[in-house]
Amino acid sequence: MVLRMKQKPFITVSVTTMILFFVPALLSAAPLYFSAWGFRLDLPEGYTLAEGNNKDRYSFQGPQGGPLGARFDIAVYQGVYPDVAQLASDIERRLGNKGDIAFFEYGTKAAALMELRFGDVTGWGLCTELGDVNANGVIPLLVALSYAPALPAGKTDMDLYHLSALDSLAPSEAEKRYPGPVMEFSYPRGSPRETAIAGTNLKAMIRENDAEAAQALIDREFALLRAYQSTPDWQEAWIRFYRMICRDSWDRVADALSRLERDWNKGANKRAFAERALVFVQGFQYERNLAGSDFVNLVSAVTEGRGDCDSRAMIWAMILMQARIPAAIMVSRDYSHAMGLADISGSGARFKAGGTNWLVAETTAKVGIGSINKDMSNTASWIGVLFY
Numbered sequence: 001m002v003l004r005m006k007q008k009p010f011i012t013v014s015v016t017t018m019i020l021f022f023v024p025a026l027l028s029a030a031p032l033y034f035s036a037w038g039f040r041l042d043l044p045e046g047y048t049l050a051e052g053n054n055k056d057r058y059s060f061q062g063p064q065g066g067p068l069g070a071r072f073d074i075a076v077y078q079g080v081y082p083d084v085a086q087l088a089s090d091i092e093r094r095l096g097n098k099g100d101i102a103f104f105e106y107g108t109k110a111a112a113l114m115e116l117r118f119g120d121v122t123g124w125g126l127c128t129e130l131g132d133v134n135a136n137g138v139i140p141l142l143v144a145l146s147y148a149p150a151l152p153a154g155k156t157d158m159d160l161y162h163l164s165a166l167d168s169l170a171p172s173e174a175e176k177r178y179p180g181p182v183m184e185f186s187y188p189r190g191s192p193r194e195t196a197i198a199g200t201n202l203k204a205m206i207r208e209n210d211a212e213a214a215q216a217l218i219d220r221e222f223a224l225l226r227a228y229q230s231t232p233d234w235q236e237a238w239i240r241f242y243r244m245i246c247r248d249s250w251d252r253v254a255d256a257l258s259r260l261e262r263d264w265n266k267g268a269n270k271r272a273f274a275e276r277a278l279v280f281v282q283g284f285q286y287e288r289n290l291a292g293s294d295f296v297n298l299v300s301a302v303t304e305g306r307g308d309c310d311s312r313a314m315i316w317a318m319i320l321m322q323a324r325i326p327a328a329i330m331v332s333r334d335y336s337h338a339m340g341l342a343d344i345s346g347s348g349a350r351f352k353a354g355g356t357n358w359l360v361a362e363t364t365a366k367v368g369i370g371s372i373n374k375d376m377s378n379t380a381s382w383i384g385v386l387f388y
Helices: 084-095 159-167 181-186 210-226 234-264 270-282 298-304 309-322
Strands: 032-034 039-041 048-052 057-061 071-077 101-106 109-118 121-129 141-149 192-196 203-207 327-332 337-342 350-353 356-361 383-385
Touching: 084 101, 084 109, 084 121, 084 141, 101 181, 109 141, 109 181, 121 159, 121 181, 141 159, 159 181, 159 210, 181 210, 203 210, 203 234, 203 298, 210 234, 210 298, 234 270, 234 298, 234 309, 234 327, 234 383, 270 309, 270 337, 270 356, 298 309, 309 327, 309 337, 327 350, 327 356, 350 383
Parallel strands: none
Antiparallel strands: 032 039, 048 057, 057 071, 071 141, 101 109, 109 121, 121 141, 192 203, 327 337, 327 383, 337 356, 350 356
């Protein structure tokens, strides 16, 4: 697991028992949804709205106790600029910015990534098209600026906050399950290649650079997560870590999820399908990396059949979500473990999170769905992670 503050050894599940347990589980604040414009934002934990007009201007203050002066500003323009290039150019002029600017295509949208260096401020900015053309033939444009006063060498690297914040932006519904704009710019995905799905006779189309990109996202978000280890927000930050991975990885493994779902879901009921998916991830080679994030990216997990408990649990939950079965995961710092959750009927251990009594799934021991090691049944030691 990613937060090993107590450095407790992994507990192998060898003896299981059926335990029914219900407790309200911690859930961090959901990503922000701006309904007037159709975009989403999942800022790092601790950012708070400082000012705005609740229409097209929003300004967020950085985490309390964090780097002084950190801000995240959003402005939406409709009919003011003809395109992203003109918007970015005017922002540069108005700020007196001395940083570089690069234009790129984000999915089907024009976008620009801006390095911010003006006055005593450094940071990053993003300009992008939003949703569809409106009735007047105009595409709304958004600019997001993440910045803070420049810090002396050796102080907190604010780029982790800036880039993670910008990367959490989903300009429209189309990007809700798509890599963020910063990752798309930094790691072009390359051409799709037919790749074997581990442990099956199936193949899926995986883009050639997706495993590297997915791992880079994990490494960046883990570095940011470490900044929260000793703060009151560590649990919420941990939940966001998994949300960011799910959002970044979904499209990267979407074809694999679809092919598995079609192969296993022929007449199967929900529980039988969940059991089949559980056998799949339980067959992965157990692997940990205690020197790093300790999380195998989901592209490598599904194509190479390897991973720790949390990567397995996430793959399992995503397979179920692909089959339109509500699913999530639960994680524990105390137990250094993760398990899957599914909203399906039947007997077995259950865990309450987000108003749902989820059926638990152990992904590292070869046991049936609903089984949990009795030594891991303290509900106060678990956190529910809901993705959507």
